[in-house]
Amino acid sequence: xxxxxxxxxxxxxxxxxxxxxxxxxxxxxxxxxxxxxxxxxxxxxxxxxxxxxxxxxxxxxxxxxxxxxxxxxxxxxxxxxxxxxxxxxxxxxxxxxxxxxxxxxxxxxxxxxxxxxxxxxxxxxxxxxxxxxxxxxxxxxxxxxxxxxxxxxxxxxxxxxxxxxxxxxxxxxxxxxxxxxxxxxxxxxxxxxxxxxxxxxxxxxxxxxxxxxxxxxxxxxxxxxxxxxxxxxxxxxxxxxxxxxxxxxxxxxx
Amino acid sequence: xxxxxxxxxxxxxxxxxxxxxxxxxxxxxxxxxxxxxxxxxxxxxxxxxxxxxxxxxxxxxxxxxxxxxxxxxxxxxxxxxxxxxxxxxxxxxxxxxxxxxxxxxxxxxxxxxxxxxxxxxxxxxxxxxxxxx
Numbered sequence: 408x409x410x411x412x413x414x415x416x417x418x419x420x421x422x423x424x425x426x427x428x429x430x431x432x433x434x435x436x437x438x439x440x441x442x443x444x445x446x447x448x449x450x451x452x453x454x455x456x457x458x459x460x461x462x463x464x465x466x467x468x469x470x471x472x473x474x475x476x477x478x479x480x481x482x483x484x485x486x487x488x489x490x491x492x493x494x495x496x497x498x499x500x501x502x503x504x505x506x507x508x509x510x511x512x513x514x515x516x517x518x519x520x521x522x523x524x525x526x527x528x529x530x531x532x533x534x535x536x537x538x539x540x541x542x543x544x545x546x547x548x549x550x551x552x553x554x555x556x557x558x559x560x561x562x563x564x565x566x567x568x569x570x571x572x573x574x575x576x577x578x579x580x581x582x583x584x585x586x587x588x589x590x591x592x593x594x595x596x597x598x599x600x601x602x603x604x605x606x607x608x609x610x611x612x613x614x615x616x617x618x619x620x621x622x623x624x625x626x627x628x629x630x631x632x633x634x635x636x637x638x639x640x641x642x643x644x645x646x647x648x649x650x651x652x653x654x655x656x657x658x659x660x661x
Numbered sequence: 662x663x664x665x666x667x668x669x670x671x672x673x674x675x676x677x678x679x680x681x682x683x684x685x686x687x688x689x690x691x692x693x694x695x696x697x698x699x700x701x702x703x704x705x706x707x708x709x710x711x712x713x714x715x716x717x718x719x720x721x722x723x724x725x726x727x728x729x730x731x732x733x734x735x736x737x738x739x740x741x742x743x744x745x746x747x748x749x750x751x752x753x754x755x756x757x758x759x760x761x762x763x764x765x766x767x768x769x770x771x772x773x774x775x776x777x778x779x780x781x782x783x784x785x786x787x788x789x790x791x792x793x794x
Binding site for chain 1: 704705706709721722723724726727730740742746748749750752753754755
């Protein structure tokens with residue numbers, strides 16, 4: 408039984424090991440496949456495939472690519488259902504009087520708050536999946552997400568207050584050493600996402616220059632996806648540079 | 662991180678704060694203890710078997726590998742490659758070794774448990790059916 412399983416499956420496991428190596432690296436993948444093959448000799452093929460699949464998911468769901476795909480999917484769901492419903496339902500209140508009487512100031516603050524909220528609908532699931540809930544970057548993103556979400560009520564008072572609260576929260580995070588680096592990582596990610604979001608920037612510019620052309624839906628989706636992919640890369644890079652702990656050999660134990 | 666709370670020469674104390682990011686989770690401690698118990702024979706299959714035998718738990722291999730990889734990244738464990746064997750489809754065993762940092766982290770976590778247990782007769786109560794409880 409033991410020999411038959413390993414001899415039959417040694418060739419068949421090559422693609423599975425290749426797939427595992429994409430997530431865990433070649434050395435780890437070889438060791439894991441060896442362990443699973445050894446244990447499958449007494450537990451059978453069904454156990455092997457079930458355990459292999461579970462292992463693949465367990466090891467793979469926090470990879471940047473998986474986190475990115477999950478974040479894009481959850482953002483599309485959120486924007487396509489919750490936000491669309493709120494926009495249609497609450498849109499009529501948009502021009503009511505609010506805290507800021509200056510129209511331009513309101514326009515700028517609302518757009519910035521909306522921009523941040525939209526960015527956070529992608530950033531939160533990505534960071535949550537990639538780094539886990541116990542991470543400080545996730546906690547900061549979560550807090551900003553909760554602060555920013557009332558903008559989708561489209562009620563001017565909420566929009567004004569949310570804009571104000573976002574500024575206060577960002578200033579507070581910048582002032583506190585514990586939260587400064589996570590904020591820098593999030594800001595770097597956000598700036599990248601916004602800078603590459605051509606349709607949104609064109610939408611903003613259209614307020615002042617109405618002759619600018621409208622982009623097709625597919626162009627918008629493609630542009631968004633590229634922008635968020637770049638933002639995810641920047642996030643992972645900045646996280647490694649600013650927040651990842653040094654190797655254990657560099658640290659001392661008191 | 663150290664704070665001097667009494668600076669009188671020759672009679673000062675150093676308060677050492679336990680770094681929360683260094684603290685070990687329960688499963689990490691179980692894995693490290695199993696690896697230490699197994700000595701030179703600690704690899705995926707034997708670690709899973711040891712945990713099952715000693716704790717009654719049946720952890721999934723995925724959970725074990727995730728924990729081992731995380732601890733490797735933290736520098737708590739390292740690996741040594743064995744020789745390829747036919748029952749593993751020609752793949753080598755990857756033996757786990759607990760590093761000095763791993764031992765220190767485990768000792769620190771266990772001493773915290775011991776401190777909390779001191780004065781409680783939980784183990785006696787469990788062993789003797791609550792006679793001393």
